[in-house]
Amino acid sequence: xxxxxxxxxxxxxxxxxxxxxxxxxLRDAYGxxxxxxxxxxxxxxxxxxxxxxxxxxxxxxxxxxxxxIASSLLAATMLTLVVVANSAVVLFVATALFGLGTALxxxxxxxxxxxxxxxQLGTATGVTMAAGDLGNAVMPPLAGFVAVTVAWQYGFGFAxxxxxxxxxxxxxxxxxRERTGTPLSExxxxxxxxxxxxxxxxxxxxxxxxxxxxxxxxxxxxxxTYLIDEKGLAVQVATVLFxxxxxxxxxxxxxxxxxxxxxxxxxxxxxxxxxxSLALGALPFxxxxxxxxxxxxxxxxxxxxxxxxISDLTRRLPDGTQxxxxxxxxxxxxxxxxxxxxxxxxxxxRGYFDEAFLAIAVLAGVVVLVVFASIEY
Numbered sequence: 001x002x003x004x005x006x007x008x009x010x011x012x013x014x015x016x017x018x019x020x021x022x023x024x025x026l027r028d029a030y031g032x033x034x035x036x037x038x039x040x041x042x043x044x045x046x047x048x049x050x051x052x053x054x055x056x057x058x059x060x061x062x063x064x065x066x067x068x069i070a071s072s073l074l075a076a077t078m079l080t081l082v083v084v085a086n087s088a089v090v091l092f093v094a095t096a097l098f099g100l101g102t103a104l105x106x107x108x109x110x111x112x113x114x115x116x117x118x119x120q121l122g123t124a125t126g127v128t129m130a131a132g133d134l135g136n137a138v139m140p141p142l143a144g145f146v147a148v149t150v151a152w153q154y155g156f157g158f159a160x161x162x163x164x165x166x167x168x169x170x171x172x173x174x175x176x177r178e179r180t181g182t183p184l185s186e187x188x189x190x191x192x193x194x195x196x197x198x199x200x201x202x203x204x205x206x207x208x209x210x211x212x213x214x215x216x217x218x219x220x221x222x223x224x225t226y227l228i229d230e231k232g233l234a235v236q237v238a239t240v241l242f243x244x245x246x247x248x249x250x251x252x253x254x255x256x257x258x259x260x261x262x263x264x265x266x267x268x269x270x271x272x273x274x275x276x277s278l279a280l281g282a283l284p285f286x287x288x289x290x291x292x293x294x295x296x297x298x299x300x301x302x303x304x305x306x307x308x309x310i311s312d313l314t315r316r317l318p319d320g321t322q323x324x325x326x327x328x329x330x331x332x333x334x335x336x337x338x339x340x341x342x343x344x345x346x347x348x349x350r351g352y353f354d355e356a357f358l359a360i361a362v363l364a365g366v367v368v369l370v371v372f373a374s375i376e377y
Contacts, residue, residue, distance in 0.1 A: 042340075
């Protein structure tokens with residue numbers, strides 16, 4: 001069951017990470033500026049965010065198994081639309097639909113792990129999210145290679161049959177759960193959501209996730225483009241460094257999950273975001289490939305942040321509406337974080353690419369201060 005859920009997440013997140021890797025090809029194919037390229041990424045992540053709450057509601061009502069399978073099949077269908085897009089408008093619409101399709105996976109993977117591994121949720125979440133980083137390490141460089149050697153459309157298209165395979169694996173392994181006896185309309189009443197989100201600890205951690213989302217989306221959205229356009233690195237080198245960033249998450253996320261299970265929230269988050277701030281602040285001053293390798297390694301520490309905070313939040317949410325509440329939380333922090341690529345791209349378009357990275361380095365420092373001042377353990 002863990003392997004099936006992990007493989008589905010492997011695809012759901014890593015194919016979204018193909019977008020930044022293929023952004024130079026998309027810019028050439030459709031004449032996109034850095035601002036409109038950033039808007040494409042924002043559309044992808046806003047659509048993904050918008051599907052979190054409906055996905056959580058449906059998970060509470062119909063069960064996680066159905067939602068995870070439906071997500072994989074919808075993703076395969078919508079990715080096909082991305083491949084056959086013949087204009088920028090179609091590309092944007094298909095991208096939004098793909099984001100909505102993958103959104104159904106977002107909440108259900110957390111809540112089903114809480115059911116299967118209630119005593120080791122942090123570790124199970126870390127393993128699953130590490131599988132996503134394995135995909136992020138492998139799929140963008142592979143897509144970049146395919147795009148260079150064949151065509152950019154095939155850099156997306158090769159993932160379509162893999163999504164179908166994931167749906168089959170989930171259907172074969174996950175236990176079915178009968179729908180609740182209540183009609184869907186009752187699950188649409190969100191009376192429990194506002195009180196839950198208003199709890200001080202939940203509110204503080206949601207703010208942390210919003211700040212992390214802004215940093216993360218800006219970085220992953222433009223890191224390959226920055227290395228190519230500003231630092232003069234070859235496309236292959238830039239995509240390999242991008243893959244290395246996520247490859248390190250294979251180690252970082254399980255370690256972060258185990259750290260949460262063992263020592264709590266505060267100390268791991270301080271270490272993670274302190275290192276991230278230093279790495280991002282040094283990035284504009286790098287010039288050699290080996291320097292970018294080191295900075296990529298240090299910046300990858302940010303990948304452990306969500307594992308810790310989401311694990312802690314999931315345990316604090318009430319049973320019965322856990323999926324709905326988690327969906328609402330994810331809608332908030334993913335949607336707000338998704339605004340950063342278009343802003344980041346607009347700043348870069350005006351010749352301030354380095355300053356944009358320095359700005360998110362400062363924001364990472366702000367997260368350190370917030371954690372230090374507001375998280376107790």
